């Protein structure tokens with residue numbers, strides 16, 4: 001089965017103040033941690049979704065690019081664009097580019113839940129869902145398209161209409177710590193929370 005790895009790296013970073021996906025963490029730009037987690041699981045193709053003003057700052061030449069013509073339309077619009085560009089891919093493992101503690105073992109764990117009864121496999125911590133560290137099946141595309149056409153851009157709205165397998169994670173697990181502001185680094189930068 002064809003499973004793609006997708007790094008969403010075309011956000012505005014307005015709360016951060018500069019493109020946060022290139023900020024260094026543990027010796028690598030932030031987006032690389034997501035990219036490596038996908039590459040280590042041999043997903044094919046590996047896709048970076050971004051926009052023209054950011055592309056030159058990425059170092060990769062061995063990935064597929066989605067360069068969004070209309071930037072900053074949000075993750076749901078990006079997912080819908082990506083699914084349309086890769087019509088033979090059945091599952092898409094989507095990772096945000098601002099989650100420095102995500103690692104290959106997490107990706108492997110999630111892959112084990114792939115099942116044709118579901119349109120998405122999504123981590124859940126208590127009542128918080130993690131739609132940007134999740135698997136989406138091609139069967140989600142019609143609903144994603146419908147939401148885009150209705151100008152409804154929330155991933156939660158998408159999940160509400162899909163058959164989702166929710167995977168529980170401990171509430172105190174720091175895996176999904178994400179960087180929105182400069183201050184968020186203090187939460188991510190605890191030694192015990194970083195394992196590769």
Ligand SMILES: Nc1nc2c(ncn2[C@@H]2O[C@H](COP(=O)(O)OP(=O)(O)OP(=O)(O)O)[C@@H](O)[C@H]2O)c(=O)[nH]1
Pocket residue numbers: 008009010011012013014015016021049050051068071072073074075078095096097098132179180
């Ligand atoms: N490709 C792509 N990625 C996006 C887009 N919007 C957000 N992302 C990514 O989705 C993840 C979560 O984004 P957010 O932090 O919620 O939004 P942001 O625009 O990056 O930051 P803010 O402007 O501070 O909200 C990040 O990895 C973003 O790079 C988009 O329009 N296209």
